[in-house]
Amino acid sequence: MRLYEYEGKGIFKKGGIPVPWGSVVESAEEARRVASEIGKEVAIKAQILTGRRGKAGGIQFAKIPDEAANVAQGIFGMELEGYKVNSLLIEEKLDITNELYMGITIDAENGVPVAMVSAEGGMEIEEVAKRNPEKIVSMLVNPLYGMRTYEAINLVRQIGLEGRALTSASRILSQLYNVFVANDARITEINPLVRTNEGKMFAADSRCEIDDNSLFKYPELKDLRIQRIGNPWERKGVEGGVNYVDMEGNIAVMANGAGLTMSLLDMIKTDGGSPVCFLDTGGGLSEERMRNAVSLLLKKTKTDQCIKVILVMVRMMISPPDAVAQGILEAIEEVKVKTPVVVVMRGRAPYEKRARELLGNSAVSLCSSVEEGIGKAIEIAKA
């Protein structure tokens, strides 16, 4: 789960990392009040869940409170990268001499945290990695021991820092690591970490992602996570306990198991079809989950006229065919849409036989193999 900049800065501050003085606001009037409290030039930053807001006008500056209110008013009306702006962070503007990068994330190969620093802060780190990979230095951290002071100093030295800058930056790196661990983060990143004219360092931005598997420890975030899913269908999917991803096409696809669903999409594309979504129900199918999943797709076809057919592939392992078939039929009964539904149910022979008894005479087209099901769905989609 990705956090807003101001939330990330909140946990940075708790962890001892210096952040600029400021406050989050939800109206132009509040923006004026905060700007006048700060009493100097302020930065006004749109709070959206993507990093690319500067170029689109999501970060502006104002010298006096009236100007801050006007600028804030303008940004509140914007839609940036598909996100509507509902809140702004008003902060003191810093006099910056240079910008660094600092981040902690997970190294997939070694399964340990990795710390990265670069003297090229302020631009997207993905770009730096592509153009000048040598400008990023990194270090693996043993999660059992944490980051030791000398390790932080050794890493930060490699980007050319000396004296007070070296000690400040390495202290912030250690704190950033501690924040990463204490909040079950997948990413904690400061970009840029700025150095001011007076030689002080501040986290001018934050990027934090909390591990979804750890959200049970943070009940307040768990509910927010669902609310913040921008795509309404993906949100409904999470609410119904299934994994849903929107795509562009005309065949709605669902199956039980992420790998199986992905391979179905691949096969449909290879055969000239065009899947409109990925819906993985996960294992241990109940009648209820099956009904939720199928009805989600049927409801989607009501709003998206492009969808010509729904392809359902169920590999019956644990779930008995009765629950699966019943779930499908109930969803069709509940959501009255004429969209054709192609079903493939595979499993032990008695399971397949029972599935034929249950669905053979229903409104769905029952196919006996994956290939047949895909062929049928593509044929309907192209008709």
Add this chain to the structure above:
Amino acid sequence: MSILLSRETRVLVQGITGRAGRTQTKWMLEYGTNIVAGVTPGKGGEEVEGIPVYNTVTEAVVQRGAEASVFFVPPAAVKAAVLETIEAGIKLIVIVTEHVPTHDAMEIRAYAKGQKVRLLGPTSPGIITPGEAKMGIMPGNMFTAGRIGVISRSGTLAYEISGDLSAAGLGQSTVVGMGADAVAFTNMPDLLELFENDPDTDLAVIVGEVGGIQEEKAAQFIAHHMTKPVIAYIAGRSAPEGKRMGHAGAIIQGSMGTPQSKVTVLQEVGVEVAEYPLQIVELVRQHLIHV
């Protein structure tokens, strides 16, 4: 004996008294798995399917000689339970549990490093040595005994592909589900090495998917250490970019992680990559004819 698991392996089931633990214990026993004990703290003295339940892993090891363990333990309890299991001297641990906190997974991995234990998962469907034993939730009827080793990140695809191979008369030595989480306890090259050294395996099949660096690392291993043929399939070639892909992990690995990069690096080291699951059967058959 194929790899990791045989009919003799003395298996412990942790979380045996839960719903999943009970059901799967029944099915593992029916398949022939030599389950010798279960553990659920507070339920010591009970029985599940005739199997004695203990409070601690050490009791199960001392009294029943358990040597491998399969986990149906809730995610928040996995870390402590794994550390207990390693300390009790268990040599093979399969974590079926989904949604294990990533920081717990990292700590477990770091703790296990350097110790004589093999961990699989989290989110692993398990291991099956067809005709002998299974640890985990794989549906036994999809597999038949034979000489092909299968390594899969996805559970359901492991079943599908093994089912296709079985239907074509191509049995499997062992099928290993390594788990689909960002942090895997055992990486693909380590499993390939086990198949390379296994006299009962002639050929290995890798079932990969988008994201991470497992397949890229497998390609490096294959180039330098594999003499047996390897066939691969990568799921998710049509997956939209940026969905559920760990961006930061991809930074340090450059362009690694995209399905195309995986296919390319595998092909460069001579691995044939199937376009769709069923094609694996054709590719395997061609190889076996050539051998």
